Amino acid sequence: MNQYDVAPLEGITGYVFRGVHHRHFPGVRKYYIPFIEPKPNAKKIFTGRELGDILPEHNEGIPVVPQILTNKWEDFLWTAGHLQEYGYTEINWNVGCPAKTVVSKNRGSGFLAFPEEIDEFLYRVFEKTDLKISVKTRIGRDAAEEFDQLLEIYEKYPLEELVVHPRTQKDFYGNTPDLDAFEKAAKCRKFPIIYNGDIQTAEDLKRIQTRFPDITRYMMGRGVLRNPQLIENLQQSTLPDKQRIWNFLDDLEEVYSRELSGETVVLFKLKEIWCYMIKLFDNPGKQAGKLKKAKHLSDYKQAARLIFEECEIKENDIYSNC
Numbered sequence: 001m002n003q004y005d006v007a008p009l010e011g012i013t014g015y016v017f018r019g020v021h022h023r024h025f026p027g028v029r030k031y032y033i034p035f036i037e038p039k040p041n042a043k044k045i046f047t048g049r050e051l052g053d054i055l056p057e058h059n060e061g062i063p064v065v066p067q068i069l070t071n072k073w074e075d076f077l078w079t080a081g082h083l084q085e086y087g088y089t090e091i092n093w094n095v096g097c098p099a100k101t102v103v104s105k106n107r108g109s110g111f112l113a114f115p116e117e118i119d120e121f122l123y124r125v126f127e128k129t130d131l132k133i134s135v136k137t138r139i140g141r142d143a144a145e146e147f148d149q150l151l152e153i154y155e156k157y158p159l160e161e162l163v164v165h166p167r168t169q170k171d172f173y174g175n176t177p178d179l180d181a182f183e184k185a186a187k188c189r190k191f192p193i194i195y196n197g198d199i200q201t202a203e204d205l206k207r208i209q210t211r212f213p214d215i216t217r218y219m220m221g222r223g224v225l226r227n228p229q230l231i232e233n234l235q236q237s238t239l240p241d242k243q244r245i246w247n248f249l250d251d252l253e254e255v256y257s258r259e260l261s262g263e264t265v266v267l268f269k270l271k272e273i274w275c276y277m278i279k280l281f282d283n284p285g286k287q288a289g290k291l292k293k294a295k296h297l298s299d300y301k302q303a304a305r306l307i308f309e310e311c312e313i314k315e316n317d318i319y320s321n322c
Ligand SMILES: Cc1cc2nc3c(=O)[nH]c(=O)nc-3n(C[C@H](O)[C@H](O)[C@H](O)COP(=O)(O)O)c2cc1C
Pocket: 007, 008, 009, 010, 011, 012, 033, 034, 035, 067, 094, 096, 097, 136, 165, 196, 197, 198, 199, 219, 220, 221, 222, 223
């Protein structure tokens, strides 16, 4: 049976989103916490955002995995040690982030251009910790050909899992996921492989499953923002239910309003989700514009309600095609 994870989306899938999502749509195997950057020389171990994300009281009953973004094994172990103090037993390593500010420092997917250093990093980490370590990787920095050597290195270590987003850093979020490159990972028998990239509907999943019948673990990010019910729909072969998605959104607004200070910040958070959710609806036209321009929660809510009332959900026939 397939298992589904929610991808880390920095600025979006923080503890508020995860808590509300888990309450409305349980069934996610793991939620990955957006990346934490080690700060061994700073006064505070974690930023306010990072601490909010990892506090056990913010994640009660929710299966979460923290993620670290660094190219220094000493810093990884230092931060992992502090995460262990909060009770975490599995840590994910980010070698996928394509952001220029990250890549320019040879971190995230920028580190993929240094396979020997990746080897050294993993060697040191596995030598010095008994934590479970999973890796979230792209297939290379500049070209998919880099993936052969990277895979060879990953296979030397007892990774808990390997999440593969089959794009290079250069692809950013453009082009389509490179399934020929992913096929190399799909053949791996050393540890479980998780497919990640562009799964938004049952049809998208079907396409991947047909080609890779042995892959049963999937991670979804933007697809869950577009349709928060996506994972449940896939598990139960159901269609998105407007009322349930509305209830989720309503609850999210309430919890953000409680946890964040100021209407503007709450509005920003909700509009960010709507950048993705708007794609779930047919012809949201005028109301989409109003929602985008809303300066107050009341205007936002009115536009959002009208979209839910007036627009059809796009994929009402997805299962007929699968
Ligand atoms: C806004 C945004 C923030 C992201 N933040 C992170 C992050 O903190 N850590 C990470 O590994 N990937 C991050 N990603 C990448 C996603 O986890 C995921 O790999 C990517 O979106 C592809 O999957 P999808 O097509 O299912 O969204 C981010 C992506 C987006 C769009």
